[in-house]
Amino acid sequence: MVSLRGVFKAYNAGTPIETEVLHGIDLTLLRGDFCAVMGPSGSGKSTLLNIIGLLDRPTAGSVAVCGEQTTRLEDRALTRLRGHSIGFVFQYHHLITAFSALENVMMPMLGAAGFANEAMRARAAELIDSVGLRERQHNLAGNLSGGQQQRVAIARALAMNPALLLADEPTGNLDTHSADEVFALIRRFNQEHGTTVLFVTHNPALAARCDKTIQVIDGRVSA
Amino acid sequence: MFEPWLPFEWIVALRFLREGRLQTVFIMAGVAIGVGVIVFMSALLAGLQTNFIRRVLSAQAHIQLLPPKEVSRALRGGSGPELEAATVQPPLQRLKSIDQWQSVAEQIRAMSEVIVASPVAGGSALVLRGSTSRSISIIGIQPDLYFRIVNLDEKIVRGTTRLTGSDILIGIELASDLGLDVGDKLRVTTAHGGASALTITGIFDLGNKGVNTRSVFMALHTAQSLLGLPGGVTSLDVTVRDVYAAEGVAQRITAATGIEAESWIKTSAQFFAAISAQTTANTAIRFFVGLSVAFGIASVLVVVVVQKSREIGILRAMGISQGQILRVFLVQGGLLALGGATVGCAIGAGALVMWHSYARNADGTPLFPLVLDVKLFAVALMLAVLTGLLAAFAPALRAARLDPVVAIRG
Numbered sequence: 001m002v003s004l005r006g007v008f009k010a011y012n013a014g015t016p017i018e019t020e021v022l023h024g025i026d027l028t029l030l031r032g033d034f035c036a037v038m039g040p041s042g043s044g045k046s047t048l049l050n051i052i053g054l055l056d057r058p059t060a061g062s063v064a065v066c067g068e069q070t071t072r073l074e075d076r077a078l079t080r081l082r083g084h085s086i087g088f089v090f091q092y093h094h095l096i097t098a099f100s101a102l103e104n105v106m107m108p109m110l111g112a113a114g115f116a117n118e119a120m121r122a123r124a125a126e127l128i129d130s131v132g133l134r135e136r137q138h139n140l141a142g143n144l145s146g147g148q149q150q151r152v153a154i155a156r157a158l159a160m161n162p163a164l165l166l167a168d169e170p171t172g173n174l175d176t177h178s179a180d181e182v183f184a185l186i187r188r189f190n191q192e193h194g195t196t197v198l199f200v201t202h203n204p205a206l207a208a209r210c211d212k213t214i215q216v217i218d219g220r221v222s223a
Numbered sequence: 224m225f226e227p228w229l230p231f232e233w234i235v236a237l238r239f240l241r242e243g244r245l246q247t248v249f250i251m252a253g254v255a256i257g258v259g260v261i262v263f264m265s266a267l268l269a270g271l272q273t274n275f276i277r278r279v280l281s282a283q284a285h286i287q288l289l290p291p292k293e294v295s296r297a298l299r300g301g302s303g304p305e306l307e308a309a310t311v312q313p314p315l316q317r318l319k320s321i322d323q324w325q326s327v328a329e330q331i332r333a334m335s336e337v338i339v340a341s342p343v344a345g346g347s348a349l350v351l352r353g354s355t356s357r358s359i360s361i362i363g364i365q366p367d368l369y370f371r372i373v374n375l376d377e378k379i380v381r382g383t384t385r386l387t388g389s390d391i392l393i394g395i396e397l398a399s400d401l402g403l404d405v406g407d408k409l410r411v412t413t414a415h416g417g418a419s420a421l422t423i424t425g426i427f428d429l430g431n432k433g434v435n436t437r438s439v440f441m442a443l444h445t446a447q448s449l450l451g452l453p454g455g456v457t458s459l460d461v462t463v464r465d466v467y468a469a470e471g472v473a474q475r476i477t478a479a480t481g482i483e484a485e486s487w488i489k490t491s492a493q494f495f496a497a498i499s500a501q502t503t504a505n506t507a508i509r510f511f512v513g514l515s516v517a518f519g520i521a522s523v524l525v526v527v528v529v530q531k532s533r534e535i536g537i538l539r540a541m542g543i544s545q546g547q548i549l550r551v552f553l554v555q556g557g558l559l560a561l562g563g564a565t566v567g568c569a570i571g572a573g574a575l576v577m578w579h580s581y582a583r584n585a586d587g588t589p590l591f592p593l594v595l596d597v598k599l600f601a602v603a604l605m606l607a608v609l610t611g612l613l614a615a616f617a618p619a620l621r622a623a624r625l626d627p628v629v630a631i632r633g
Contacts, residue, residue: 050628053540055539055540055627055628056628075545076544076545079539079542079543079544079545080542080544082540082541082542083541083542083543084542087541088537088540088541090537090631094533094534094536094537094631096534096537096538097242097534098235098238098239098241098242099238102224103224103225106225107538107541108541108542110225110231110234111231111538111541111542111543111547112542113231114230114231115227115228115229115230115231116224116225116226116227116229116234117227121224156541157541160542
């Protein structure tokens with residue numbers, strides 16, 4: 001599903017202020033894996049997630065996602081692969097406030113197809129229902145609570161039925177109850193659909209509930 | 224919910240505009256004011272210029288063909304070594320006819336730009352009433368042709384425009400000076416020795432005191448007889464379809480016929496220069512108003528890009544391409560311009576109607592004709608949309624090139 005070989009990432013490469021964040025990462029994730037990613041702040045967890053999620057390119061090394069070598073793909077191809085195969089959930093929900101909960105979930109499908117259709121709406125409604133927000137599906141994103149917004153973000157991340165879900169501290173801003181709900185949702189999708197999940201967290205209790213934990217310390221990985 | 228016929232970019236653009244509705248309303252108002260000013264000024268200037276030109280050209284031809292002037296040629300002596308010092312005096316200009324004027328007139332009428340070519344026999348004369356005399360300018364015409372150049376029917380204040388062999392039309396000032404009215408007889412004499420007693424059939428007002436005092440109209444053959452020009456004409460008066468193209472047509476007539484043709488543009492050079500200067504000033508004003516509209520749209524969209532940068536990052540993360548992001552902002556620019564321009568056209572049209580109601584001549588008639596040309600509004604809308612798209616391009620490009628990682632992190 002995901003394979004990183006000798007991945008380095010440096011910012012301001014080739015300048016006097018070059019900063020190497022990832023040092024020779026080797027990592028393999030299989031289909032259905034549910035992995036926690038832990039590490040101190042600034043250790044490179046988000047950078048690792050951005051590279052796996054094809055939002056950023058490594059300075060050196062190779063990245064394969066869903067069997068496709070991505071290092072030499074141009075931006076358009078990366079965008080298409082990302083849109084179809086990878087879902088993101090961030091610490092801040094980042095819903096588009098101009099749209100309702102249902103419309104936010106439809107957004108990835110609408111962007112891929114170009115025009116809306118009934119099948120899209122039905123799939124979005126099913127996902128909204130599966131995260132327990134059927135009564136709030138027509139509320140604007142800004143009118144939902146933090147936990148509700150994060151659940152909508154999860155539904156949106158799963159709209160294209162991605163093979164890989166990257167969650168960067170999705171419970172970091174939530175109370176314990178909401179955090180548990182969100183974690184349970186992601187876990188359920190992992191178990192029901194075989195979605196591979198990378199779950200970045202500072203919470204050892206949540207990490208313990210994952211299948212395995214990847215430690216990122218000073219830009220290096222140990223599983 | 225999303226309309227199935229609206230593309231993704233339009234859905235997002237419309238929703239972003241609706242979300243920031245105060246911003247949207249303000250920028251649209253700015254565009255509307257700019258477009259309203261442009262529409263109002265363009266239509267006002269066009270109406271005033273059309274009216275002015277109509278008034279000036281309603282009493283004269285667009286082009287006039289004249290016979291060549293008399294020139295003196297010095298007679299040189301033999302081929303000896305002596306030098307002559309001669310003073311060559313310019314000759315008197317006698318009344319001359321245009322050579323072969325009938326075929327020249329036919330040649331001119333065959334040109335597609337020409338509407339009418341009318342022969343005129345004109346010259347100086349004296350009019351006598353009792354012991355009083357006045358110098359006049361005779362204008363001998365063929366009414367069926369000449370009235371298509373100067374519509375004397377509209378200018379008649381008393382009587383008719385009937386012009387048989389013994390009829391004459393005089394101006395209102397001349398009639399007042401000599402105490403004349405319709406039906407009175409008038410004796411006309413010329414330096415050539417011609418004399419005739421003519422009956423006044425109509426009194427006209429051409430809007431110009433000098434013309435109303437000096438000019439008289441009579442049948443062509445009557446004038447030819449009085450002026451000693453049997454079968455001849457002193458000018459050919461021509462009207463063309465496009466008055467602004469008159470100078471070009473005049474040059475083509477001269478080239479084709481060999482006869483000097485003068486257009487109103489040349490003879491009224493100062494007037495035409497004033498019109499051109501007015502048009503240039505108007506164009507400059509419209510350009511700078513358009514520029515400020517463009518900068519207004521661009522500045523608003525730059526702000527929107529900053530406000531929406533995190534959302535742009537999220538859209539990019541979920542697979543929306545740079546091209547799609549670019550189009551979202553281009554559509555916003557186009558819609559802001561279109562919406563504002565539509566309101567602006569309505570404001571401009573309303574202002575024109577109001578101006579037309581209030582701006583009146585002393586006699587209560589409108590200052591100028593109100594012409595709401597659909598083409599003006601269509602061009603204004605198209606140019607506004609184009610301006611909006613161009614103005615949106617830089618902010619749209621910036622949005623499309625945002626690094627999603629940086630944008631999401633904020």
